[in-house]
Amino acid sequence: MPMLLKMLCAPLVLIGLLTTPALAQSDAPFRLIVTHLEPPLVPNSVMDLAVSLGYFAREGVNVELVRVQQTPSALAALQSGDGEMANVGVDALLQAIAAGASDLRAVASPNKSLPFLIAAQNAIGSVDELAGARFGVGRVGSLDHSLSGLVLETLGADIEATQLVALGQPNVRAQALMAGQIDATTMSIGTWISLPETDTLHVLVDQDAYYAAAPLINKVNAVPGAVLRERPDDVAAVLRALIRISRDFAADPDLWVNAMAAALPDTDRGVLENLAPDFASSWSVNGGMSAAALGYTASWLYGTADFAGSAMPPLESWVDFGPVDAALASLGVTQNQDPADR
Structure with missing residues (x-):
């Protein structure tokens, strides 16, 4: 290769090395x-x-x-x-x-x-009104139970003052909420938006407030x-x-x-x-x-x-x-x- 061509190509090779992501090893x-x-x-x-x-x-x-x-x-x-x-x-x-x-x-x-929120029946207007209400959890002592307890405590309420109802997975709890079998529960925003009917429900604690109260990975x-x-x-x-x-x-x-x-x-x-x-x-x-x-x-x-x-x-x-x-x-x-x- 003529020397001039080598000199012209060298910068292009360097640019390629700098802009191409490093390949994996296997x-x-x-x-x-x-x-x-x-x-x-x-x-x-x-x-x-x-x-x-x-x-x-x-x-x-x-x-x-x-x-x-x-x-x-x-x-x-x-x-x-x-x-x-x-x-x-x-x-x-x-x-x-x-x-x-x-x-x-x-x-x-x-x-x-995960972008969690607490959804509730329209009759529950604030977290204070959860006292005595039926709150759906995966199981008593589960992570969602403890996490929702932390959120409510930060917001001035007490999950242990509710009637805890163990229902398993979030989609099951969401269905129970729609059916009026529980008064409130935690779910992801994706589950909430995907619900076919929410006229009788509302978001009691939105995802920003939920994460601010419990900033966990x-x-x-x-x-x-x-x-x-x-x-x-x-x-x-x-x-x-x-x-x-x-x-x-x-x-x-x-x-x-x-x-x-x-x-x-x-x-x-x-x-x-x-x-x-x-x-x-x-x-x-x-x-x-x-x-x-x-x-x-x-x-x-x-x-x-x-x-x-x-x-x-x-x-x-x-x-x-x-x-x-x-x-x-x-x-x-x-x-x-x-x-x-x-």
Whole structure:
């Protein structure tokens, strides 16, 4: 090659190296275990949509979603080697680590806190009026029971003054509320907007007030120590993809609406358009790993009945900031949303 041509090509090669994302390290599938059977109507949908929209592929990592029902199944699959990463509840992760799964680490939170609200019959005008009312929970002592108790306590009410009714999953509680079998319950905003009939119901505590009263990280993506040691570049590539798609949805909510409409063609587009603005501040644009929020979450959990008598572990025994910091080193940090405090 003539010297002049070499000189002209060299800057182009350098530009290509600087602008092309670092490829992951393995062609082997990277199995991401999720606890939903289709993209959910919450920011956690980024994991599904990063597959369908090619975000993982552009980072050079071959992600396959492994779908199971509920966190216990996800943790069991992760520990048995049926996946490299799993999206699980923080409470269940801490319980698993306390039971001996000491090599698991939280590395990201694509959906820091599910957008919960408390819905009630129209006759319940304020949280003060919940005293004596029938309040639906998953089970007495469950996370939703404890979390709603924290919210109501912060707002000056007492969940223990209600008649607690154990009904199981949120969709069952929502149906019971519509049928007038209970007076109030906690559910996600997606469940609320999807209800076919709400004329006799209203939002008693909206999602912003709920999160302000209980600023907890609900779910995290956990990885075994062997995966962190053997496939660190793949883990970082997965997190880069999730951060990129979260930032794109935060910048343009219509992108999420269009992607979800394609993924769930039977869903009313109007529901998606109503949901999108409510997620404006919910996207994990820096990976969702605030040290302060994670510490607060663990501290609160260890004060609940499920952790009675257990000593709270230090943050470094269940969280590894290394992978998300590696992703942010190439992407930069987005300010004023999703704190990247360490």
